[in-house]
Amino acid sequence: xxxxxxxxxxxxxxxxxxxxxxxxxxxxxxxxxxxxxxxxxxxxxxxxxxxxxxxxxxxxxxxxxxxxxxxxxxxxxxxxxxxxxxxxxxxxxxxxxxxxxxxxxxxxxxxxxxxxxxxxxxxxxxxxxxxxxxxxxxxxxxxxxxxxxxxxxxxxxxxxxxxxxxxxxxxxxxxxxxxxxxxxxxxxxxxxxxxxxxxxxxxxxxxxxxxxxxxxxxxxxxxxxxxxxxxxxxxxxxxxxxxxxxxxxxxxxxxxxxxxxxxxxxxxxxxxxxxxxxxxxxxxxxxxxxxxxxxxxxxxxxxxxxxxxxxxxxxxxxxxxxxxxxxxxxxxxxxxxxxxxxxxxxxxxxxxxxxxxxxxxxxxxxxxxxxxxxxxxxxxxxxxxxxxxxxxxxxxxxxxxxxxxxxxxxxxxxxxxxxxxxxxxxxxxxxxxxxxxxxxxxxxxxxxxxxxxxxxxxxxxxxxxxxxxxxxxxxxxxxxx
Ligand code: URA
Numbered sequence: 357x358x359x360x361x362x363x364x365x366x367x368x369x370x371x372x373x374x375x376x377x378x379x380x381x382x383x384x385x386x387x388x389x390x391x392x393x394x395x396x397x398x399x400x401x402x403x404x405x406x407x408x409x410x411x412x413x414x415x416x417x418x419x420x421x422x423x424x425x426x427x428x429x430x431x432x433x434x435x436x437x438x439x440x441x442x443x444x445x446x447x448x449x450x451x452x453x454x455x456x457x458x459x460x461x462x463x464x465x466x467x468x469x470x471x472x473x474x475x476x477x478x479x480x481x482x483x484x485x486x487x488x489x490x491x492x493x494x495x496x497x498x499x500x501x502x503x504x505x506x507x508x509x510x511x512x513x514x515x516x517x518x519x520x521x522x523x524x525x526x527x528x529x530x531x532x533x534x535x536x537x538x539x540x541x542x543x544x545x546x547x548x549x550x551x552x553x554x555x556x557x558x559x560x561x562x563x564x565x566x567x568x569x570x571x572x573x574x575x576x577x578x579x580x581x582x583x584x585x586x587x588x589x590x591x592x593x594x595x596x597x598x599x600x601x602x603x604x605x606x607x608x609x610x611x612x613x614x615x616x617x618x619x620x621x622x623x624x625x626x627x628x629x630x631x632x633x634x635x636x637x638x639x640x641x642x643x644x645x646x647x648x649x650x651x652x653x654x655x656x657x658x659x660x661x662x663x664x665x666x667x668x669x670x671x672x673x674x675x676x677x678x679x680x681x682x683x684x685x686x687x688x689x690x691x692x693x694x695x696x697x698x699x700x701x702x703x704x705x706x707x708x709x710x711x712x713x714x715x716x717x718x719x720x721x722x723x724x725x726x727x728x729x730x731x732x733x734x735x736x737x738x739x740x741x742x743x744x745x746x747x748x749x750x751x752x753x754x755x756x757x758x759x760x761x762x763x764x765x766x767x768x769x770x771x772x773x774x775x776x777x778x779x780x781x782x783x784x785x786x787x788x789x790x791x792x793x794x795x796x797x798x799x800x801x802x803x804x805x806x807x808x809x810x811x812x813x814x815x816x817x818x819x820x821x822x823x824x825x826x827x828x829x830x831x832x833x834x835x836x837x
Contacts, residue, residue, distance in 0.1 A: 432505050
């Protein structure tokens with residue numbers, strides 16, 4: 357009998373090295389025994405360490421499906437899993453398609469155990485509950501968890517991605533995982549009393565669970581299969597379950613007999629069809645103020661869903677100059693007004709330098725909703741695509757129809773696309789008046805945010821001068837005094 361000593365219960369690297377050597381040496385599964393370092397007593401076994409290089413030309417290839425199965429199977433708690441893994445490996449040389457024979461008892465046993473491991477990993481992701489503590493490095497969130505199988509290392513990267521900005525530790529009887537905001541490390545087994553037992557976040561979980569519990573949909577058996585009892589002791593919300601279950605029938609009766617509560621506005625918003633071009637069909641705008649009202653119901657493209665509000669153009673109806681930007685930014689989205697953030701400040705200064713009074717200009721954007729993506733607490737600007745610009749041109753056309761400016765100045769390529777209905781080249785086309793398909797006249801210039809983003813001081817100064825120069829030209833062409 358050959359005994360292989362693995363460094364730990366999940367030492368997959370050690371197991372792979374050992375079995376290659378066993379396989380090459382022709383040691384049959386019945387003659388190999390796997391133990392872990394902690395369980396070896398001196399002299400009891402004919403011990404063979406797992407480490408040791410395999411000669412390259414003796415190595416042989418095993419199917420990837422086997423390696424994937426084995427990588428998960430080793431995490432199962434069944435003590436004979438190492439033997440099963442080696443038995444499958446042994447048989448693969450003569451039966452290369454073995455892993456596809458689902459009726460084979462070894463393959464079926466392996467598949468069943470892998471399923472259990474996946475389920476344990478899934479439960480761990482769902483039922484780990486962090487509680488707040490403080491250590492020398494500040495705030496740390498600590499959770500105690502007893503996974504059905506040894507899935508700590510498998511699931512830890514999930515928590516690192518999900519809670520990347522927190523410092524946290526997960527303690528389990530198999531080992532511990534720690535995240536410091538940068539790196540994931542693993543340590544020896546933890547104890548339940550090393551983790552805090554209660555904190556105020558507990559109330560949050562209980563309130564959340566109680567509010568999502570629907571007594572009319574109670575299926576006790578299904579609930580216990582999704583949230584097995586073995587996890588209840590570490591789930592703050594589990595203490596509510598017996599009471600909620602007991603009162604479910606009465607609560608259902610009350611729910612049925614009471615008038616339904618008003619719909620949740622945010623939920624309705626998310627459920628509404630994302631795009632509905634007919635949302636603007638009924639609007640006949642006699643004035644820019646009508647546009648302002650109508651814009652809040654716009655569903656012409658999906659951007660309305662994540663924006664605070666639509667930002668309509670602003671300025672006198674009789675303005676001779678219309679300036680078109682790209683889309684509202686973070687500040688504009690919150691304020692409901694165009695060009696009030698940092699790019700607006702650059703524009704204001706350039707307007708003043710060009711001798712243009714902002715209050716006499718009609719200022720608007722090609723796209724009326726803020727397109728962005730969340731990054732932590734920030735909302736990062738995303739450039740609208742051609743489809744969104746096209747969908748939103750409906751609003752710009754209305755503004756053009758009502759204001760009838762003598763000149764439209766487009767700031768940047770997105771505005772140029774909206775105004776000219778083609779993709780312009782700002783650098784080569786700026787400085788010359790362009791006739792638009794609807795008979796208006798347009799000028800192109802740089803976007804103030806482009807000026808703001810120039811990393812080099814001298815380049816920024818030149819870009820700013822170009823913007824002022826184009827604004828001066830716009831002033832003349834629009835006939836402003
Ligand atoms: N950038 C734009 O294009 N428009 C705004 O309203 C603000 C920033």
